[in-house]
Amino acid sequence: MAAQPKTADEVPGPDGVSGDEITRLAERHLVQPWPVSGSIGAEARGRIDAGEGIYVTDAAGRRLIDGPAGMWCVNAGHRNRELAEVMAAQAMELSYNSPWYTTNVPSALLSARLAGHAPEGVDHVFYTTGGSSAVETALRFMQFSNNVKGRPEKKLIVSRQGGYHGSTYLAASLNGRPRDHDWMDSAGDLVVKLTCPDPFRRPEGTTVEAFCDFLVEEFRQMIEARGAERIGAFIAEPVMASGGVIVPPDDYLKRMRKLCRDNDILFIADEVVTAFGRLGHVFASQDVFGIDPDMITFAKGVTSGYFPLGGVMIAGRLFEELRRSNHSDAMFAHGLTYSSHPVGCAVALKNLDILEGGLLEHARAVSDHFQKSLKALEDLPLVGEVRGLGLMACVECVADRVSNNPLALDIEVGKRIDRHCQELGLLVRPLIHMCVMSPPLTITAAQIDDMAAILRKGIELTMDDLVREGVWK
The missing domain is CATH 3.40.640.10 (Type I PLP-dependent aspartate aminotransferase-like (Major domain))
Structure with a gap:
């Protein structure tokens, strides 16, 4: 008989700390951004344990495409050795200096590089x-x-x-x-x-x-x-x-x-x-x-x-x-x-090296395929519009097209799609009734196809849910 997948609480975290203990500690001590008063100071959100390239691994061991690139930010991808090594090297060279009365080399060099762009x-x-x-x-x-x-x-x-x-x-x-x-x-x-x-x-x-x-x-x-x-x-x-x-x-x-x-x-x-x-x-x-x-x-x-x-x-x-x-x-x-900060500026300099060394060109090369692949989702009845530019896009779902208060039905649609997509291998950033996608710039055309296919299936499963519950036709 095949082994059943473990829940997040059953999987140990770093340093051997049990999953349920990590959840308990988060619920007891960690306040995360944008909580609601009904759970503020007493919630544990989904755990992410690792990342590599365009993927992250959650607490249950599932490998997920990082659709939002963290928070629009992991542009060079997860586990980039060049960035990690520069960060460590600069910390050993100069970990901090006060900008009130001193200057560090990386900040001056970065200033000139940014001015050039x-x-x-x-x-x-x-x-x-x-x-x-x-x-x-x-x-x-x-x-x-x-x-x-x-x-x-x-x-x-x-x-x-x-x-x-x-x-x-x-x-x-x-x-x-x-x-x-x-x-x-x-x-x-x-x-x-x-x-x-x-x-x-x-x-x-x-x-x-x-x-x-x-x-x-x-x-x-x-x-x-x-x-x-x-x-x-x-x-x-x-x-x-x-x-x-x-x-x-x-x-x-x-x-x-x-x-x-x-x-x-x-x-x-x-x-x-x-x-x-x-x-x-x-x-x-x-x-x-x-x-x-x-x-x-x-x-x-x-x-x-x-x-x-x-x-x-x-x-x-x-x-x-x-x-x-x-x-x-x-x-x-x-x-x-x-x-x-010298460490941050040193990392930014190396990040610019990576961008200028071909990643910007790659992002421009795959952006048209990215936009077309997501635009194709407009054939789904739940999708009102797909829009975007470069490697950022939004799939706006419109469940209620007739009432004066569409959010009454739409408000949970994004979360439902996200839940289905995570089961299928994609992390989505739901914004009420919208799914925002902004993957790492390192994403390939084949990975874009995977992302779009999973998102399509997640939306289809959400439509099935709404029909089965009798709140949408």
């Missing part, structure tokens, strides 16, 4: 520990700059509905997903939100071109109503990632950039997800969308998730303006203990 003139970098702190830094720099320039009223920040920019206080205030603010405070008085640039959800009977005209005109009218003298920055993900991989209409970003330039509003491109190969380039702003932001925030793929690092690329002219001001003693009183 950024749009012309965007040639300075302030390092942070992740995406949220990168966005927070960009916003604080905007506020500081306007204070030094004698414009203390120019502080409003414009973001979009559906966008996501982080979990720190000011960054989270920009988020445009309603559930992000249901129970959390925010600096709402500093933020103005525009319509989400989602062509799929545009008003019925409106062309994509007309929808784009509306979005740009909405921003123009908002500037006129609020006053350009009060608006400090506009922040946008070139592709809305956690909002559902929303690819904006053609020329939308260029036209929004022009409005910012014409009204002396800083344009911040939030490339925490889209940078470092996700769209086939180190930075996507200019190379993919043809825009030259004043600032670019980044994180995630800069080290392929091997070390916490983020940063803000800042146009040099902004520093020149500050140096010409009458307040030479004004201090940008902002810093992080782990800014310019």
Whole structure:
């Protein structure tokens, strides 16, 4: 008789600690991101024990395709020996130095490398520990700059509905997903939100071109109503990632950039997800969308998730303006203990070597097959739209197409698909009724076929569930 697969609690973890003991410790001591109050401080999420290439291994020993690449970040794949060896070597050479009064070699070298990939003139970098702190830094720099320039009223920040920019206080205030603010405070008085640039959800009977005209005109009218003298920055993900991989209409970003330039509003491109190969380039702003932001925030793929690092690329002219001001003693009183961390910067340098050494080219080569393979899922009745760009895509499922409250049925669809896919060998990132896919850039065409086939089967099994339960036809 064949042996039955073991449950996660039956499989020992690292160092021989039993699986049930790891679960117990997590439930008793570990607080993980985005918990609900009904289980906060008392939950253990699914255990991942190992990774290699595009795969991870869960606690039950199942080998799963890492569909979301961790959290949009494991761009060079799991268990990359080059990155691991550089990390160890730098830790033995210099594990830390204070950025308040010293400089390390990797941070200086990385700064020059990043400036070489950024749009012309965007040639300075302030390092942070992740995406949220990168966005927070960009916003604080905007506020500081306007204070030094004698414009203390120019502080409003414009973001979009559906966008996501982080979990720190000011960054989270920009988020445009309603559930992000249901129970959390925010600096709402500093933020103005525009319509989400989602062509799929545009008003019925409106062309994509007309929808784009509306979005740009909405921003123009908002500037006129609020006053350009009060608006400090506009922040946008070139592709809305956690909002559902929303690819904006053609020329939308260029036209929004022009409005910012014409009204002396800083344009911040939030490339925490889209940078470092996700769209086939180190930075996507200019190379993919043809825009030259004043600032670019980044994180995630800069080290392929091997070390916490983020940063803000800042146009040099902004520093020149500050140096010409009458307040030479004004201090940008902002810093992080782990800014310019030597280990993180060393890993990022090697990560750039890998990207420049062929991984960017590979990502561009397989992206069309990736998009076409997932687009084919639109023939499934549960799928409303498949959209994406580069190696990021979203399969939006629409179970309820007729009622005024579709989320009442749709809300669990993503989780159901994820559960089925994990049984079949694929880790999915469910966002309510959406399945987001952003695999490691190392993925091959054959592995893309495997991923798409498993996702198809997971959706079909979910449809069967809904029909059997009598909630969907």
